Amino acid sequence: MRSVSTISSNVAPRVRPTLPRLPVPELRQTLERYLASLEPLMREDERLGKASYEASYAIRSKRAHEFEYTIGKVLQDRLYALDRASPNNWLDDNFWINKAYLEWRAPLLVNSNWWLAFHDDELVPPSALTGESSDSRAGITLWQIRRAAWIVHRVLDFKEQLHSGELHPETTRTGIWLRQSTSKMFNIGRLPAPLCDIVCSPPPADSPDARKLLLTIHNWFYAIPVYHQTNSPTDVPQLMSPKEIAAQISAVVLDVEQRLTSGESAVPIGILTADHRDHWAANQKHLLSLDPKNRKSYQTMLASVMGLSLDHLTHTIPPSPRTSHCPQTISQQTLDAHLHTIRGHSLNVSNRFYDKPFTLIVDPSTRAGATGEHSPCDALVPSIVAEYGIVQGVDEAAFEGALDGTDPGGWERLDWIVDDKIRKECDAAHARALKIVEDSDDSVLWFEGYGTDWIKGIAKFAPDAYIQMVLQLAWYKTRGEFTATYETVLTRMFKHGRTETLRTLTNDSRAWVLRMVDPQSTPTTRYTALQRAIQTHGRLTREAATGKGIDRHLLGLRLMLRPEEGEHTPFFEDELFERSQQWKLSTSGLSAGHLFRGTGGRNLK
Template sequence: MYALNKCPHKNLCIKSIAQRSYASKSKTIRDVNYQYLQRSKVPTMHFQKSLPRLPIPVLNKSTERYLKALQPLLTDDQFSAATSRTNNFINNEGKALQEKLVAKDKANKHTSYISDYWFDIYLRDRKPLPINYNPLIVFQNDTRPEYNNQLIRSTNLLISAVRFMESLKAQILEPEVFHMNPKKSNTPLFRTVTGLLPEAVSWYGAYLFKAFPLDMSQFPGLFGATRIPLETKDKIFRATDSRHVLVQRRGNFYAFDVLDADGNILAPTEMLANLNKIMNDNAPAAEHPLGVLTCQNRNEWARQRAHLEQTGNKEVLSKIDSAIFNLVLDEEIIGDSKHALLKSYLHGDGLNRWFDKSFSLIITGDGVSGINFEHSWGDGVAVLRFFEDIYAETTKKPFVHPDTKPASSNISVTKLDFKLDDKSKQFVDKAKKEYKEWYESLSIDYILYEGLTKGACKKYKVSPDCVMQLGFQAAYHLLHGKFVGTYESCSTSAFKHGRTETMRPCTEKTKAFCEALHLNKTSRGELSAMMQECSKYHSELVKDAAMGQGFDRHMFALMKIAEEFNLPRPELFDSYEYNYLNKSILSTSTLSSPSVMGGGFGPVATEGFGIGYSAFPDKLGAAVTSYKSHNNSTEFVQALHQSFEDITKIIST
């Protein structure tokens, strides 16, 4: 899944600017400052050329880490067999595969060794996108209730999103940088010095400030992009000159231009007018809402889409594909229901969605807002940066207010009409039935535990992330009495075209802690010491993963090299232990930001749990998903609550 470990962003909002527009005979002239959310002195891609390349780990180091990850999951006999098989791999085909991988990497210095393989694995998977792949992130509500009105909030989010896009296109969006000591490096001096340096050495200048620029190559994938279903392997379509957004309401599709003929962003009152027209459209809910077709197996959807194109819908599908992004207006009222929130943003009923778009900005009837995003094009770092920036502006410097009146000009809304034959209508009816059966098979629950906070963990000198991972391990052990393959996503965006690496939080140390915790024979002092050891090792694993020194991506690349060169598939990759480890029963990803109300994703394995979690300043939170036929998320949440209580007692001593 996606990784969201990153530095906080400050000072993201420019001063409030005039929103006036001036009409001339030839064209509309607007305040240039309105066109951009940020005007960075350092060009957006300034550090990209000098970013370090993702390292290929030493083969022996990767296999050593691999065996350590296996040890808590296997019996002694199984581990002995795994060790023998791994050593055989190192001494035989492993060496040749490593040499070929290194040679290929040297010949492709413009990218990382994992990038193409990672795109390929996403685009070849035939499973449906919702639940399996598309994650959700939900904004905190605006603290001013009147700004949570659906029309007001959707307009402000739309304006800020387009301003973000225009800043990115103009290369004046602030580059993404991780500051080790923000007080010393997140300064005008840093920007002046690094901005003056040539692109080829700019990263090294930032490094002298103990600041680390992050890869920005995924950011253009946010806009004008759609994943197109094709049989065997999908493709990502990108339009670089789009002027329109897609809007969905009641299963109907609309489009309107947010940029005028001169490339200027429409005035706030004009944006408001276009959305107001859509919201006042009395058209009934679509009888055959085509969005539900994006909820299916990719091969089936590819065949259906081909039929739609052949029956006169090619132009309207192109309009959807090329839209800057998808704005979804739901009629559902979320209120305070976290269950309703998670279900709506994770999957909904599919009738008012188009899961293939790079992202969908979803606003409910009561103004709850969030994002569901397609995962193949990029990871959480790019999405969260966009998320945080537009949240900051819409809550601090919104352009539309409750008393703002819609304009009467530049209203270009068109309703997109499909030509549906009986066969196409049958596609929709079948997809609605099957998707409903599928999402109703999900078990979803959440926990907000106020007995522990991020600050309390740090005060006790244990990693908050480790505490939460210990909670997951202890909860699963409490329910099932064993330990399973656990996946924690970690970003490698400190490197050129880095994606993610897997951190394996189930270790011999966490296993010993959980067993001691549940035996009730170990003193709190001993448990405390064990927890400190868990935290220390956990932090080392996180650091290794972030620095490209995990083992999962490396071993995956070696397997792909064997396929690419038509070499015999090594026994190791079909072994019991390799498959057991890579069956992510606990798939986890952290999501911590003041702008985030919640986030999550579906289970990766049918028998597993999907856990999106956050360590907030005042509580610990997690959204848990699973399939009812194998697990009960409420039971897991109850066990997790018990585990957090047990850990709290240890920390409180």
């Protein structure tokens, strides 16, 4: 009989896969694809009487040819050299997070932060869904606390299992990508700075702040422990149970209630993070200079594992003239009010810390969702984490034998020392935030005529490409013109891969739209045109996903220019070059899943 050790020694260890490096595309290939992407815009200019297609194409083709054999070759060689010097990825190591996010000065509210609106939890009692409860304290309800504690526990459980390899182990490429991406979601924050922000580094694993949750109620910030204390720095911290997390939240709620009863009100520091980034940078510098306590509170907020905002009011909006068949008999205004709650509205816009990459939001009716600062990772990553957090509903039994109401201790106020300048800046930032909210909207139209199964099974089309064509048609029918269109394609097959742009407006998509609005076109002609447009979209998707897109390459080439040495090129100065990247129609998508009522992402410059 063989010994166990003999059997084990004959089993080859599973080789850990590696992700390939993101390639630097060939220059000529990129230029050819770039010219092809300009064709629908040039044809549209001709249709509108601006310039002939042949003349416009000849100009751009000549510029591309000259670029390729002059400065373009120099820039390409510099990009190759940068790639050789980059440890992981020529794009992500050097440019992407700054150019795509941190240099952008627009407020994070609406403009940049992603958001997810969750479906209601079927295990929450119907009586709790009204948000009106006799057990309410400071406007916070019992089931609001339970659902918040439950989802926090689930999200952090996903984090721990991913880290330990129990979920999506690093023996798969998906595991490598997801673990590397998810690690950027927790224990960090975005720091405002003039011209370009900074993403702070996570604290040491044994830092007490790393084991805390940032809790916001009535515009006050608190830190509560969500991991048990360890006996030594080498011990692995144990995640608290949902009941223990709920006890910590409840203790804070009681403290908030006492503060309100005494007539105290919070200085809404959180609203400063929703402001223009240069305004926030100046205010943050002033705020930290006022007192060492402010710096300590701020450091705890940045280092905290994630955020939780409990709103004390359930947002409602008047009935809308637009009606749709929403699921589960929910009204359109209730659905839209939920989306507005997660995006931000006049009643809760200050009850946030917008610089955290992941913040859970729960209101008194237990409506929930999440939002986060976008730069550390792409929005698909938190949507995967959030799905794990809500796929199992609240187990009421997990809260049985709840703690007897005694203060569990460990939580702390994160208060601020402020002056009149900060108070005035908070008022001004709040006014600006309300203008942003009032100038934006979000809604979901539930279309039940057909869906993904019909598109794939009967029409035999890829659902994403099909919907992209629908968006092109809808834009044209409402605007009377075409526009450059942005769609995100993940490059996660590469080491530290992020995204590439798919330019959805093509000659073929434009041709299909024009046939759809032409009353003389036959159904057969329209269908054939749609087939061709979707085939082209599929090819562009594959190219973008495999590192053969054009926009990231063009960005890299542009950044290789040395204007301080007098370098410039008409290729990058072309009006059409700029217009081809003005994404009036931005179609970035998140996982729709079966657990989200709606999702939203950043607006693009």
